[in-house]
Amino acid sequence: MNIFSPISKAGSVSIKPTTAFFFLSNSESVVVEEDFNIPSISLSFLRDSNSRGISLLHFPRSSVKFGPQPVDLIWCAEESTDLAAVLRNGREILLQGFNWESHKYDWWRNLEKKVTDIAKSGFTSVWLPPATNSFSPEGYLPQNLYSLNSSYGSEQLLKALLQKLKQYKVRAMADIVINHRIGTTKGHGGMYNRYDGIPLAWDEHAVTSCTGGLGNRSTGDNFHGVPNIDHSQHFVRKDIIGWLQWLRSVGFQDFRFDFARGYSAKYVKEYIEGATPIFSVGEYWDSCNYNGYGLDYNQDSHRQRIINWIDATGQLSTAFDFTTKGILQEAVKGQFWRLRDPQGKPPGVMGWWPSRAVTFIDNHDTGSTQAHWPFPSNHIMEGYAYILTHPGIPTVFYDHFYDWGDSIHEQIVKLMDIRKRQDIHSRSSVRILESQNNLYSAVIGEKVCMKIGDGSWCPTGREWTLATSGQKYAVWQKQ
Numbered sequence: 423m424n425i426f427s428p429i430s431k432a433g434s435v436s437i438k439p440t441t442a443f444f445f446l447s448n449s450e451s452v453v454v455e456e457d458f459n460i461p462s463i464s465l466s467f468l469r470d471s472n473s474r475g476i477s478l479l480h481f482p483r484s485s486v487k488f489g490p491q492p493v494d495l496i497w498c499a500e501e502s503t504d505l506a507a508v509l510r511n512g513r514e515i516l517l518q519g520f521n522w523e524s525h526k527y528d529w530w531r532n533l534e535k536k537v538t539d540i541a542k543s544g545f546t547s548v549w550l551p552p553a554t555n556s557f558s559p560e561g562y563l564p565q566n567l568y569s570l571n572s573s574y575g576s577e578q579l580l581k582a583l584l585q586k587l588k589q590y591k592v593r594a595m596a597d598i599v600i601n602h603r604i605g606t607t608k609g610h611g612g613m614y615n616r617y618d619g620i621p622l623a624w625d626e627h628a629v630t631s632c633t634g635g636l637g638n639r640s641t642g643d644n645f646h647g648v649p650n651i652d653h654s655q656h657f658v659r660k661d662i663i664g665w666l667q668w669l670r671s672v673g674f675q676d677f678r679f680d681f682a683r684g685y686s687a688k689y690v691k692e693y694i695e696g697a698t699p700i701f702s703v704g705e706y707w708d709s710c711n712y713n714g715y716g717l718d719y720n721q722d723s724h725r726q727r728i729i730n731w732i733d734a735t736g737q738l739s740t741a742f743d744f745t746t747k748g749i750l751q752e753a754v755k756g757q758f759w760r761l762r763d764p765q766g767k768p769p770g771v772m773g774w775w776p777s778r779a780v781t782f783i784d785n786h787d788t789g790s791t792q793a794h795w796p797f798p799s800n801h802i803m804e805g806y807a808y809i810l811t812h813p814g815i816p817t818v819f820y821d822h823f824y825d826w827g828d829s830i831h832e833q834i835v836k837l838m839d840i841r842k843r844q845d846i847h848s849r850s851s852v853r854i855l856e857s858q859n860n861l862y863s864a865v866i867g868e869k870v871c872m873k874i875g876d877g878s879w880c881p882t883g884r885e886w887t888l889a890t891s892g893q894k895y896a897v898w899q900k901q
Contacts (some may be wrong), residue, residue: 438747489516505738508701510776515810515838516595516817517833519548520574521790524820530575534583536824541590544838547676547701547820548587553580557604560659560786561597562680563648565604567665568621568671570672584673593700595676596669598693600662601684602633602648613795615649622661623844627761628652639789641686653689676701683708687734695740702739703780703815706731706786708746717752719760721745724763725771732778740815743779746770747788750808754801758862758875761808762854768812776813777848783809784819802826803833804874807895810837811872812864813850832834837897844869844899872897 425430432566443623477523508514516542517534525669529551540548552561555569569575587594605614610626615632617624629635637652644650652658666677677697679690682704694702704727711718725745732741750770760769767773783805788795797805802822809816818838850867861877872888873879874895880886881898889899 426436443632450662452582456558499856505698507633509848511778512815512849513842513845514546514701514815515544515841516780516815517545517823518660518782518785518817518819520551520786521819521825522560522786522792522822523790524551525573526560528575530579533646534579534586535582537586537590537592540587543823543835544842545592547593547595549676549678550574550583550597550674552597552680553674556599562599563604564599565606565729566620567603568668570597570610581673583845585626588673593675594673595678595701595703597680598666598677599680600651600693601642601681602645602655602873605629605649610634613649622665624658624661628655629797630660637894640683640684641689643899645681645684646741650684653685659689659692663693663696666699668694670697670699675699676703678702679704682706682731682741687731687739690739691706691734693735694735702735704731704735704739704741706741707744710745715789717748717760720764721749722763722767724748725769728771729775732775737778740780741771741776742785742817743771743781743814746772746779746781746809746814747783748785748795751795751797751801753862754798754874756859756875758859758877761862762857766854768852772812772814776850777815779814779848780817781809781812781814782817782819785817785824790821801894802830803892804895806834806837807872807892807897810841811846811866811897812844813848813866813869814854815848816841833892840870840889840897840899848872869900871896 433597452462469474498525510624520529533550534546551574553570553572553574554561554564555566555572557563557565558760561572561574570580574580584594592804605616607618607622607675608618609616610616611634614625615629617628624634628637628651629639630652632640632644633648633650634651635649638654640650640652641654641868667845677694677699679702682690683706692703708724708727710721712725728741728743728745732739746768749760761888763769764771770781771779783797783802784790786792789797795859805820806822818834844867846867855865856863856873856877856879858877861873861879863871863879865871872895880896885900886898887901889897
């Protein structure tokens, strides 16, 4: 263990990590928590008018074992950029602000009317549908990336929405669809793999050779039927970074990377570093592990693939926790034993790397009118009771929040309020108490406990009071 005595004035020390670190300031100790894995970060303690500081330089996650408790003093962290500030804070709650049919309903204007409620409810970021010109109305077959006139509304209406979100201190998340792009003219092989006549007028060398272009082979999985962008080309990456910087200037602060399996995560790292979004999340979605009887209990290989992708982004991006979704939507059917892994932890990405796990119940692909992998509709609130009380970064789906009735809306807001008031964050501890067929219960952060399922359970001790409850769920908090 490396222990540093109090220092008399602000300064810096190089640290070679061994087992754990305690930083002392006037005999007060601080344990550095699990996810202080920023390449270069300065940690300063504020005490009265004196500033005492220790710098942590080049802090590789793989070489350190960290103390179990989070920092419990007033402190501020500074780094060369603010890419990881939100990840360190860990108090995000996201709203997916659309579904698969939203393009039919004057969407920018619709959302603009809801900004006050979105902010009041406590959301920190709203994921918007793809805002640029697209061959398909949903936005996922982009063509002219610099045109902000889409089926969701005009550029003027979009900018009015972005301005109102900024006014209410809610960040706008852009849906970044850069795995593929629809061409404007035919080129090599008689395919539409050229982009003449529009900004970013690439030729066939911008398209991977495995999808009809003259570029290199793809660095990921193919999105079939359309030209896939060759991110290994320097000119392509330079243009994409320029476009992402432009989106930031328009008013988007966060990024969601669509079909992140389609190209190497090292390019996502380059794009984040180049455009400096405040928060990023990737859609790394592949199939969970199934057997002849249904979903396997052990999904370690599935969550490991998502974690490998996050790690390859330089740990700058989070990822949607598809592992937790897959397990949770089976668990609520009377298989709550699935919610504890062999080590006693949550079984998804949340259980291994909670500060990078963006949890969710459904989205425009899994639910909505596509319904590729829907959460059981009669168990939605059990799902939200789980993700809104647990570590990770929870996401609420537009349909559930605005289209499923006032009762669901109010129940979700109550759970969000408990999360904020009891300071549950992405790294909060979880102690699982029960995981039976019909019952799951856990204590989160020592101030909140909860149960889901129709099994009977309540916490012991007079200090616990019921905070909220609904069909097959209840949450308690300490007085």
